[in-house]
Each structure stands twice: as structure tokens, then as C-alpha cells.
Amino acid sequence: MGRLDGKVAVITGAGSGIGRSAAFLFAREGAHVVCADVSGREKLTAEKIGDAAIAIHADVTSAADVENMVTITVDRFGQLDVLFNNAGITGPLVPLDQTTDEYFDAVMTVNVKGVYLGMKAAIPVMLAAGGGSIINTASASGLVGWKGYALYAASKGAVVQLTKSAALDYATKGIRINAICPGMTWTGQANAPDDSPPPDGSRPPQPMGRWGIPDELAAAALFLASDDASFVTGVAMPVDGGYVAR
Secondary structure, three states, X not given: OOOOOOXXXXXXXXXXXXXXXXXXXXXXXXXXXXXXXXXXOHHHHHHHHOOOEEEEEOOOOOHHHHHHHHHHHHHHHOOOOEEEEOOOOOOOOOOHHHOOHHHHHHHHHXXXXXXXXXXXXXXXXXXXXXXXXXXEEOOHHHOOOOOOOHHHHHHHHHHHHHHHHHHHHOOOOOEEEEEEEEOOEOOOOOOOOOOOOOOOOOOOOOOOOOOEOHHHHHHHHHHHHOHHHOOOOOOXXXXXXXXXXX
């Protein structure tokens, strides 16, 4: 038996990286998976999974798209048990004075508003069903300072606080809301597949001395999605090779 047998999971950012790995893993664990993305690659992820998955083109910054994503999920599968708000953007690694107003607007809209809209759309469905699990992708940089990433870190810090505060709102309602906080994770590079190896000799500043890989982050999301985490809510879980422990 799989840990998500009989459950329906929506994963945003499912076209690549952590979201793609989570879609494959959740399906292997028995879930029907809704692969949502704005890139078009969500179709490839769903096709690789097969009959247990569908693809939805969705922009997480659009309330209409997000509400449509939830509506299609319930219409197709009759329920929504797990929402993995994973879609997000990074940005340039530069000091604060070298960032732009346009980047501020983009990173806050995708990383913060996208999570807010996902939770707002999914929670009424989960309340009506008696519960569910929401996992948000934050970042280790949302827990500690990260030189050169002030705006990105601020957006992920907001995700951490959205997660913790919303978890308290629904703690007695059967809805668990948690976050994973990745450290530096290798998700491939431009024009390379997600599973391309990190460059030889590349060692990010994490105590384990290596990159994380999407499958490791997907495994953490699976735990939080599953009944194994039935007494876990309001947690921002570092999955970062020890980065925030220093």
C-alpha cells in the first residue's frame, strides 16, 4: 500500500524540479495527481505518470486560474486531499541596492500571493470534506539571512509566516498546513533535464558539502502530505543539508 492511496493531490510548479519529482513520487505512493504549471511542461509530467495524473495550465498569480485548478480537480476526481504550493521564482544574487522594483513585484506576487491564492481556494473544499494537508515551499533563506537574496528571502519568510499562522486558523478543523524549506537544491540548468548532475567540483555552502536534489525535497513533502504526519502542523521544515543549523 502507498502512503497516499485514495488521495488526490494538486502540485503547482509540477513541470520541473521539486514539483516534478513530487508528482512522480506522490503517484507512486497511490495518489491521483493534478500537475499544474504555467510553463507547458506540466503536460510532460502528467503524460509520464499516465492515467493517475492530469495536467492543468495554471498561473498561480491569477485567482481565476487557481480557482479553476481546484474546480477541475474536484470535478475530475471528486475530492482534494493534498495541495503542494510549490511554484516559485528565484532571481539575481545581488545586493539589495542592485535589485529592481520589477523584481520585487514579481517575486512577491509569485512566491507569496501564489501561496495565498492556493490556500484560499483549497481550504473551503478541505473544510467541507473534513480535512486535508497543505504543503508550501518556502526556503532556508526564509529562516536565516542569505547574502545577496534579500527580496527572495523576504518572500520566503512571508511564506513561512503564512504557513504558521494559517495552520493555527485550521488546527482544529482537520487541515494541516506545513512548509518545507529547501537549501541549495540542484534542479538542472537551462536546456538541461532536471536530473542532470551538478557540475563537477561544485560544492555549495551547506554543511553536508553537496547540493540537495529534487527527490529529497519531494520525500519531505510526501511525509507532510501523508498520515505519517498526522500530528504535524505549523512546521517550517528545513531540508537543507544543515544550512540553518550553523
